[in-house]
Amino acid sequence: MQKKLEIIPKLDKNIIFFARLLRASGISIGSDSILEAIESIKLVGIKNKQSFFYALQTCLIKRPEDMKIFAQAFSLFWQNPKFRDRIRDLLLPQTRMQSAEEEKEELAKRIQDTLSTPENSKSQVVEEETLLIDTSGTASDTQLFKEKDFEMMSKDELEMASQSIKELLIKIPKRPFRRSENSSLGKQVSARESLRRAKRNFGSVIPKLVKKKDTSRPVIVLLDISGSMENYSRMMIHFVHNLMQKHKKVHAFLFGTKLTNISFQIKNKDIDVALKEISKATNDWAGGTRIRDSIFTFNKKWIRRVSSSNSIIFLITDGLDRDHSTDLFKQMERLQKSCYKLVWLNPLLRFKDFLPKSISIKRILLNVDAFLPIHSIESMQNLTSSISKNLVKEHNNTFTWQNKVESQSKELV
Amino acid sequence: MEKYFESPDTLIESLKQSKYILNENLAVAVYLSLVRKKPLFLEGEAGVGKTEIAKILSQVLKKPLIRLQCYEGLDINQAAYEWNYGQQIIALQSGNKEESDLFSKKYLIERPLLKAIQGSGAGNSILLIDELDRADEAFEAFLLEVLSDWQLTIPELGTIVAKTPPIVIITSNRTREIHDALKRRCFYHWVGFPNRETELEIISMRAPEAGLDLQKQVVSFVQSLREKNLYKAPGIAETIDWAQALVELNCVALDPQTVDSTMGVLLKYQDDISRIQGSEAGKILDEIMLKNLKTET
Numbered sequence: 001m002q003k004k005l006e007i008i009p010k011l012d013k014n015i016i017f018f019a020r021l022l023r024a025s026g027i028s029i030g031s032d033s034i035l036e037a038i039e040s041i042k043l044v045g046i047k048n049k050q051s052f053f054y055a056l057q058t059c060l061i062k063r064p065e066d067m068k069i070f071a072q073a074f075s076l077f078w079q080n081p082k083f084r085d086r087i088r089d090l091l092l093p094q095t096r097m098q099s100a101e102e103e104k105e106e107l108a109k110r111i112q113d114t115l116s117t118p119e120n121s122k123s124q125v126v127e128e129e130t131l132l133i134d135t136s137g138t139a140s141d142t143q144l145f146k147e148k149d150f151e152m153m154s155k156d157e158l159e160m161a162s163q164s165i166k167e168l169l170i171k172i173p174k175r176p177f178r179r180s181e182n183s184s185l186g187k188q189v190s191a192r193e194s195l196r197r198a199k200r201n202f203g204s205v206i207p208k209l210v211k212k213k214d215t216s217r218p219v220i221v222l223l224d225i226s227g228s229m230e231n232y233s234r235m236m237i238h239f240v241h242n243l244m245q246k247h248k249k250v251h252a253f254l255f256g257t258k259l260t261n262i263s264f265q266i267k268n269k270d271i272d273v274a275l276k277e278i279s280k281a282t283n284d285w286a287g288g289t290r291i292r293d294s295i296f297t298f299n300k301k302w303i304r305r306v307s308s309s310n311s312i313i314f315l316i317t318d319g320l321d322r323d324h325s326t327d328l329f330k331q332m333e334r335l336q337k338s339c340y341k342l343v344w345l346n347p348l349l350r351f352k353d354f355l356p357k358s359i360s361i362k363r364i365l366l367n368v369d370a371f372l373p374i375h376s377i378e379s380m381q382n383l384t385s386s387i388s389k390n391l392v393k394e395h396n397n398t399f400t401w402q403n404k405v406e407s408q409s410k411e412l413v
Numbered sequence: 414m415e416k417y418f419e420s421p422d423t424l425i426e427s428l429k430q431s432k433y434i435l436n437e438n439l440a441v442a443v444y445l446s447l448v449r450k451k452p453l454f455l456e457g458e459a460g461v462g463k464t465e466i467a468k469i470l471s472q473v474l475k476k477p478l479i480r481l482q483c484y485e486g487l488d489i490n491q492a493a494y495e496w497n498y499g500q501q502i503i504a505l506q507s508g509n510k511e512e513s514d515l516f517s518k519k520y521l522i523e524r525p526l527l528k529a530i531q532g533s534g535a536g537n538s539i540l541l542i543d544e545l546d547r548a549d550e551a552f553e554a555f556l557l558e559v560l561s562d563w564q565l566t567i568p569e570l571g572t573i574v575a576k577t578p579p580i581v582i583i584t585s586n587r588t589r590e591i592h593d594a595l596k597r598r599c600f601y602h603w604v605g606f607p608n609r610e611t612e613l614e615i616i617s618m619r620a621p622e623a624g625l626d627l628q629k630q631v632v633s634f635v636q637s638l639r640e641k642n643l644y645k646a647p648g649i650a651e652t653i654d655w656a657q658a659l660v661e662l663n664c665v666a667l668d669p670q671t672v673d674s675t676m677g678v679l680l681k682y683q684d685d686i687s688r689i690q691g692s693e694a695g696k697i698l699d700e701i702m703l704k705n706l707k708t709e710t
Contacts, residue, residue: 203502
């Protein structure tokens with residue numbers, strides 16, 4: 001092995017090191033890209049530093065998000081050969097130490113629970129056991145638990161709740177697709193299939209019919225993690241995690257004071273790993289709320305990137321905005337117009353006599369297609385039926401809500 | 414090995430003669446994709462000249478351009494090949510045809526991908542797969558075979574391999590993320606907005622009828638518009654359109670009234686237009702005038 005390595009020219013070796021440095025800083029690079037880079041450098045040459053930079057960038061970088069890291073890594077790595085090794089050694093442990101510290105700082109209270117020490121977890125298991133014996137007694141107990149508000153739950157109950165969220169199956173309405181499938185009930189003739197039939201029947205044509213296929217709609221979740229939602233946000237992440245595991249096209253965003261895309265952190269990951277990654281990616285847990293700003297950012301940056309026009313958006317927030325900007329109305333209007341249906345899930349609906357009094361709530365309410373509760377396991381369970389019900393106009397009780405605020409709509413815009 | 418250009422610089426020069434200004438960053442990407450015979454994946458906002466590159470390359474290299482416009486539901490029948498079923502059924506009913514006759518090249522209708530693989534006469538062609546993000550994922554998967562092995566399999570006929578692989582340019586507006594498996598097979602380049610100097614060069618080439626003063630004003634105006642946090646910042650296509658529109662209106666220098674009445678050429682969102690029209694546009698104009706004064710003195 002050692003001998004083989006020595007045969008590799010020094011420049012190629014450096015390119016490999018550089019690619020590995022990029023990998024260590026979180027950019028995913030396949031080994032074929034590295035080979036491509038080596039070949040390309042042979043063509044472009046190393047006379048012009050700028051061309052060298054662009055050639056490496058073209059071969060190694062596949063996402064615009066990574067450009068900045070690439071540029072920084074490039075200037076660090078290719079400046080002076082003496083520095084190179086030292087920097088590489090310095091860089092790696094430093095980032096590790098930093099991230100460990102950041103983790104400590106940023107981890108929200110609820111998420112820190114997942115990092116609890118072994119002794120604690122042992123005692124938890126014992127408690128859980130006794131708790132299980134207590135609650136499994138009657139069916140009505142289970143029902144009570146399902147109806148229980150997340151805010152009122154103890155730590156153990158929350159643990160159980162997250163388990164039951166895992167098992168939920170929330171059905172998302174489908175949409176017609178442009179591809180078709182064989183069906184005797186179809187209205188179009190498939191020439192290909194008809195020919196195949198005709199071949200078998202010595203030339204007599206019996207038309208074969210096709211009908212349009214259905215496909216799943218993309219789901220976009222916008223989740224409020226501000227202070228007022230603190231008791232719900234963790235359960236909501238479990239909910240989002242469930243959606244992501246069971247449906248193909250789901251995008252998730254968190255917002256408090258700023259908007260963060262967490263789809264990558266949740267997708268195909270264990271929930272505990274996901275929670276840790278999310279807390280690393282966000283630093284506005286349990287802080288203030290800037291709904292208007294976050295929706296604006298979403299409208300501007302993301303709406304055209306997540307194939308929103310046929311999607312269902314779940315907006316999970318209590319609707320209490322810190323700013324009272326009238327622009328919120330416009331932003332919500334744009335959001336609603338650029339998706340198929342905008343569903344507002346509000347934990348405040350747990351109160352029977354909830355009234356849309358806050359001005360920001362009114363502004364949001366007038367621009368949604370459905371207004372539904374999400375404060376307990378039961379309300380999550382009912383989502384499947386209530387979404388499909390609420391998307392049919394006649395059964396939509398969101399209109400009753402909207403009628404209540406309609407009269408003041410002039411002040412809201 | 415056919416080499417189209419000596420270096421990225423010669424590429425820039427020859428495209429310039431066909432009125433296409435290429436910045437160095439993009440030139441290296443195009444050059445590498447030509448030399449390494451790998452598809453070039455261009456992503457960027459609408460109107461930054463992604464599709465144009467393919468057209469200009471076909472002009473400069475004198476190769477036919479085969480364009481495949483993507484849309485949802487696009488399948489092999491429209492993208493690669495289709496059997497002429499009508500003719501086949503007639504042939505089937507008219508006599509004792511063998512199956513090998515029925516599925517011969519006689520009844521094969523070529524679509525863009527097959528055309529590109531087969532090439533035109535002696536040379537290869539340029540294949541433009543436009544707005545790939547609009548096709549669904551199933552189609553992307555189909556492209557994998559074509560783009561990595563330059564071959565296409567027709568079950569009834571066998572595999573058709575390209576003699577010389579086509580030059581492939583794929584564009585995307587990023588309305589969704591394209592799968593990594595496809596990106597891996599390509600060189601990737603993000604086409605951004607050009608800087609002031611490059612844009613001025615483009616405008617002077619594409620709208621020479623506008624005087625230099627007007628060109629400078631148009632470019633400065635658009636450049637400062639892009640900093641205004643709009644839903645859709647104007648692309649280069651819009652700048653060119655605007656400059657040409659102003660020429661049609663016999664405008665020699667920007668004034669608030671003309672800017673307001675032609676705003677629809679630059680901005681395509683009502684929210685953006687209502688924000689910029691009027692006082693905001695006036696402010697930008699004043700800033701431009703001030704800057705011009707400073708540079709003159």
